[in-house]
Amino acid sequence: MSTTSDPSDPSDLSETQSSNTDLELTDKKQRKEKKQRKDKSQKKDKKQRKKKKLQTSSSDEMSKQESKSSSVSDSHSTPTNATSLSIASEEDDTLQPPSKSRNKKIKKKMRDLSKKKLGFKNQFIALFLKNLYLQKRAKKTNLIIYAFTIIFIVYVFGVGEIVHRYLEETIPENKNPESYESDIFLNANFPYVDTPTGSPDKFEGELSAMSQNLTFYVTRDYEPDDQFQPILTLYDTKDSLDDQFFQSYEKNLQEIAGGIYFEHLDLSPDSPKVEYSVYFNSTDTTNMIIQMYKQSQLEGLTMYMPTLVNTANRNIFKKLWGDDPSKSGDAADLFVGLKDFPEFKRKEALDIMSIEQPFSFNFILHMLFPVFMVSIVYEKENLLIDLMKMMGLKTRIYWLVNWLFDWALYFVQVTVFYIMLVILRFRFITQNDFSIHFVLLLLWGNTMISMAFFLSNFFKKVKSTYIIGIFLVVFLTFVLPTYYWSIAGNNSTPYTIIFLLKCVPSIAFVQALMAISDASAIGQPGAKIDETSLDIKNTGSSYLFLFVQSIIFYTLTAYFNGFFDPVLNKIKHFIKKKFLKKILHHTQTIDQDEEDEVPQDVLDEIKRVKNCDDEVRILGLGKSYPGKDGNLPKHALKGLHLGIPKGQIFALLGPNGAGKTTTMSILSGLISPTFGKAYINDLKLNRHNMDKIHQIISICPQYDCLWGEQSGWETLEFFARLHGYQGEILKKRVTQTLQDLDLFEDRKKLINEYSGGMKRRISLAISLIVDSKIVFLDEPTTGMDPSSKRKVWDVIQEKKADRAIILTTHSMEEADALADRIGILENGKLRAIGVSEELKKRFGKGYKFSIHTNSTKNDKRAHKYFMKKYPNAQLLNSLACTRNYEIPKDDILLSTVFNQFESRKEKLGILDWGISHTTLEEVFLRITVNNEIGDF
Numbered sequence: 001m002s003t004t005s006d007p008s009d010p011s012d013l014s015e016t017q018s019s020n021t022d023l024e025l026t027d028k029k030q031r032k033e034k035k036q037r038k039d040k041s042q043k044k045d046k047k048q049r050k051k052k053k054l055q056t057s058s059s060d061e062m063s064k065q066e067s068k069s070s071s072v073s074d075s076h077s078t079p080t081n082a083t084s085l086s087i088a089s090e091e092d093d094t095l096q097p098p099s100k101s102r103n104k105k106i107k108k109k110m111r112d113l114s115k116k117k118l119g120f121k122n123q124f125i126a127l128f129l130k131n132l133y134l135q136k137r138a139k140k141t142n143l144i145i146y147a148f149t150i151i152f153i154v155y156v157f158g159v160g161e162i163v164h165r166y167l168e169e170t171i172p173e174n175k176n177p178e179s180y181e182s183d184i185f186l187n188a189n190f191p192y193v194d195t196p197t198g199s200p201d202k203f204e205g206e207l208s209a210m211s212q213n214l215t216f217y218v219t220r221d222y223e224p225d226d227q228f229q230p231i232l233t234l235y236d237t238k239d240s241l242d243d244q245f246f247q248s249y250e251k252n253l254q255e256i257a258g259g260i261y262f263e264h265l266d267l268s269p270d271s272p273k274v275e276y277s278v279y280f281n282s283t284d285t286t287n288m289i290i291q292m293y294k295q296s297q298l299e300g301l302t303m304y305m306p307t308l309v310n311t312a313n314r315n316i317f318k319k320l321w322g323d324d325p326s327k328s329g330d331a332a333d334l335f336v337g338l339k340d341f342p343e344f345k346r347k348e349a350l351d352i353m354s355i356e357q358p359f360s361f362n363f364i365l366h367m368l369f370p371v372f373m374v375s376i377v378y379e380k381e382n383l384l385i386d387l388m389k390m391m392g393l394k395t396r397i398y399w400l401v402n403w404l405f406d407w408a409l410y411f412v413q414v415t416v417f418y419i420m421l422v423i424l425r426f427r428f429i430t431q432n433d434f435s436i437h438f439v440l441l442l443l444w445g446n447t448m449i450s451m452a453f454f455l456s457n458f459f460k461k462v463k464s465t466y467i468i469g470i471f472l473v474v475f476l477t478f479v480l481p482t483y484y485w486s487i488a489g490n491n492s493t494p495y496t497i498i499f500l501l502k503c504v505p506s507i508a509f510v511q512a513l514m515a516i517s518d519a520s521a522i523g524q525p526g527a528k529i530d531e532t533s534l535d536i537k538n539t540g541s542s543y544l545f546l547f548v549q550s551i552i553f554y555t556l557t558a559y560f561n562g563f564f565d566p567v568l569n570k571i572k573h574f575i576k577k578k579f580l581k582k583i584l585h586h587t588q589t590i591d592q593d594e595e596d597e598v599p600q601d602v603l604d605e606i607k608r609v610k611n612c613d614d615e616v617r618i619l620g621l622g623k624s625y626p627g628k629d630g631n632l633p634k635h636a637l638k639g640l641h642l643g644i645p646k647g648q649i650f651a652l653l654g655p656n657g658a659g660k661t662t663t664m665s666i667l668s669g670l671i672s673p674t675f676g677k678a679y680i681n682d683l684k685l686n687r688h689n690m691d692k693i694h695q696i697i698s699i700c701p702q703y704d705c706l707w708g709e710q711s712g713w714e715t716l717e718f719f720a721r722l723h724g725y726q727g728e729i730l731k732k733r734v735t736q737t738l739q740d741l742d743l744f745e746d747r748k749k750l751i752n753e754y755s756g757g758m759k760r761r762i763s764l765a766i767s768l769i770v771d772s773k774i775v776f777l778d779e780p781t782t783g784m785d786p787s788s789k790r791k792v793w794d795v796i797q798e799k800k801a802d803r804a805i806i807l808t809t810h811s812m813e814e815a816d817a818l819a820d821r822i823g824i825l826e827n828g829k830l831r832a833i834g835v836s837e838e839l840k841k842r843f844g845k846g847y848k849f850s851i852h853t854n855s856t857k858n859d860k861r862a863h864k865y866f867m868k869k870y871p872n873a874q875l876l877n878s879l880a881c882t883r884n885y886e887i888p889k890d891d892i893l894l895s896t897v898f899n900q901f902e903s904r905k906e907k908l909g910i911l912d913w914g915i916s917h918t919t920l921e922e923v924f925l926r927i928t929v930n931n932e933i934g935d936f
């Protein structure tokens with residue numbers, strides 16, 4: 001007989017048994033195997049109990065004391081006791097009763113452990129070490145960021161220096177430009193003044209008004225009159241006029257548009273001689289002309305300068321000589337010369353650094369922002385936060401440790417940043433008070449971390465977080481600040497827009513950086529605490545903005561992470577009381593409608609669970625997920641009743657989407673039920689009790705929730721520590737669990753280097769290492785090879801003694817091998833419950849029989865013979881000389897089958913034949929696929 005079967009594949013096993021092996025023998029073998037496994041575990045339990053008994057007798061009093069302390073500490077002190085005791089027995093091979101001093105030691109250890117379980121310190125250390133290991137592994141990323149900080153600062157410095165030198169070389173400097181004299185201006189433009197537009201008065205008026213806006217300097221002893229005040233100032237020498245211009249130019253007093261210097265001012269009535277030069281600031285003057293006359297630069301200049309001279313002449317001469325026409329400008333010996341304004345290299349113009357550094361620093365100090373977000377999203381994407389929560393993590397400690405780590409990374413970067421600025425002697429450091437920029441960087445670090453925390457709530461994938469994070473950095477450090485810079489200095493920009501822009505933290509930061517850079521630009525004294533040249537109003541408001549923004553982001557992060565849930569739930573509950581009542585009523589009606597369909601075994605379980613004292617009691621649990629995109633709500637669980645006592649493995653079977661994971665998630669506190677109740681170790685499942693419940697449960701989730709960059713040892717150490725183990729006990733537990741699951745050799749390997757099966761074993765190890773009272777195993781052996789699977793089964797069997805284990809699996813072989821009881825869930829409802837054999841009996845129709853012959857002729861003959869022997873048998877299918885039948889249970893006497901077919905093998909040309917029992921898989925399919933007994 002030729003049936004190949006993979007022992008790990010339930011479908012193979014369910015189909016056939018060898019004809020060479022008698023069915024009963026096969027049955028016996030199977031039962032024997034199972035019995036052996038159970039015996040083994042029972043023996044071990046017995047042995048352990050024996051050891052405990054020896055030790056417990058002496059530490060009995062202490063246990064009582066502990067159990068008195070509180071129901072919570074009781075609930076977790078037992079596993080702790082068990083742990084300590086089992087470890088003690090491991091150490092003590094001779095099994096001698098422990099001495100008094102040793103008892104004291106154990107007692108103290110246990111008291112310490114129970115005190116510290118899930119305590120702040122342990123969880124803090126666990127998370128801290130976890131982050132430390134991960135940071136160690138992520139040092140490449142961090143080093144890149146720090147190296148980039150150095151490179152970028154050197155770059156900023158280099159660019160500043162290069163531009164400085166370039167400007168120094170290219171900006172012309174001419175403190176006393178040559179005069180250039182020309183009759184052209186005089187001849188060409190004097191008449192122009194008289195009749196420029198046919199309205200000389202108006203034109204003169206304009207010029208006069210214009211000249212009032214200019215500053216004119218006139219040498220010699222001349223008192224300004226009303227009309228020119230305050231534009232005429234007298235200087236004795238040409239040098240003093242030059243000095244004045246030079247100083248005003250250095251001070252950037254660009255409103256000086258021009259000046260007049262009188263070389264000769266001979267006012268003798270017979271031969272008056274006036275000779276003067278006009279200095280003009282070509283840029284300012286030209287701009288003014290362009291504005292006034294909307295002329296091109298050249299036209300404006302050529303038109304304006306002579307008329308300016310003319311106006312000056314007329315006004316001056318008028319003042320000197322009055323209205324006497326014989327002494328008018330026409331009669332005077334006039335010489336008009338032009339002179340350009342002196343040019344200087346202004347230091348401020350060369351200080352490109354003070355302009356580029358706010359943007360560059362803003363960019364550099366944003367680089368850690370995506371890193372902060374990614375570290376949180378990674379744990380979210382890999383469901384690690386969920387797993388940690390289910391294993392007892394207190395969310396506030398999680399955020400606190402992340403916050404501290406982000407600060408640590410930022411501090412390193414800021415230190416590198418400062419060192420570089422000091423080395424390169426940036427004026428930002430040398431000119432400004434340390435506290436001014438240090439406080440700013442502190443505020444920025446705080447705001448950036450809070451912003452990363454807040455935004456991480458909206459990302460689910462690490463990849464998209466990186467991409468969007470980098471995009472955000474570019475947007476926040478280049479695009480937005482450039483826009484802000486372009487409008488901020490403009491007085492016409494409404495404050496609302498400035499305010500809204502400053503609500504973006506990066507803008508508030510860059511604004512403060514700009515102010516500090518400006519204060520320390522070349523020629524400026526720097527920002528000082530007491531005597532500051534800082535724009536206090538703007539800078540102070542930026543500091544305040546950053547602080548307030550961080551408070552808002554932290555508050556929102558706390559909201560998104562359920563910190564306010566207890567209060568909000570109370571409010572919600574109060575508001576929605578009526579609405580909720582309706583939902584409950586609705587679901588109860590559904591249950592009522594389908595009451596007739598509830599099988600007897602399920603009804604029995606409903607009755608039993610109401611009065612039992614099982615470790616896990618589920619009473620009418622229901623979960624509805626809200627419908628999305630207009631779909632109806634999904635009722636994932638519709639009133640489940642179930643009880644799982646201590647020392648039992650309960651297999652919850654069901655097709656995809658039956659509600660198994662939903663049940664586990666509710667029981668482990670990850671999601672809350674829509675209705676119904678559950679008790680875990682007599683603690684009612686509710687938000688209030690969740691911390692206590694997390695101390696007594698552990699879970700192996702359906703998907704491996706692991707840090708790829710942690711080693712196997714570090715992973716287990718983390719979860720054990722999270723659950724309260726420490727010191728030697730912690731090490732022993734980790735070692736033992738790794739050994740149990742054949743992972744000890746690979747303990748130093750990173751999880752990323754583990755195979756799929758190894759990762760699964762580590763996930764299982766996480767749930768077993770903490771010695772919890774209730775263990776949830778969601779498809780624990782998926783992807784394992786047959787030998788690992790069997791090893792894992794042994795471990796699970798061994799661990800069940802003090803625990804209630806709830807197992808979900810799609811492997812019927814696994815359920816058959818491990819489960820003490822099986823429940824089959826379908827579409828959110830329990831369809832059957834019982835011991836495997838019972839279910840097979842109840843749902844099995846009989847035996848399966850298969851015959852394989854060597855020819856078509858023999859196939860028919862064998863069929864005829866078979867039908868003669870078993871007239872009530874039903875042919876299920878026939879293909880290529882192979883026929884499959886189903887025989888009613890009562891029609892067959894197993895002891896005769898062998899003779900009937902083995903003796904006729906040759907005569908009927910039978911190559912192979914086989915008979916098999918109803919398998920669990922058949923039961924499962926009958927219940928779930930057709931949902932109608934007998935249709936299979």
Ligand SMILES: Nc1ncnc2c1ncn2[C@@H]1O[C@H](COP(=O)(O)OP(=O)(O)OP(=O)(O)O)[C@@H](O)[C@H]1O
Pocket residue numbers: 625626634635636654655656657658659660661662663702
């Ligand atoms: N967050 C959710 N939002 C909406 N529906 C959900 C959600 N989680 C689960 N469901 C739905 O609830 C039902 C039960 O899902 P659950 O994951 O409990 O099934 P399961 O029995 O564990 O399936 P599997 O064997 O595939 O793991 C499914 O129809 C599923 O689509």
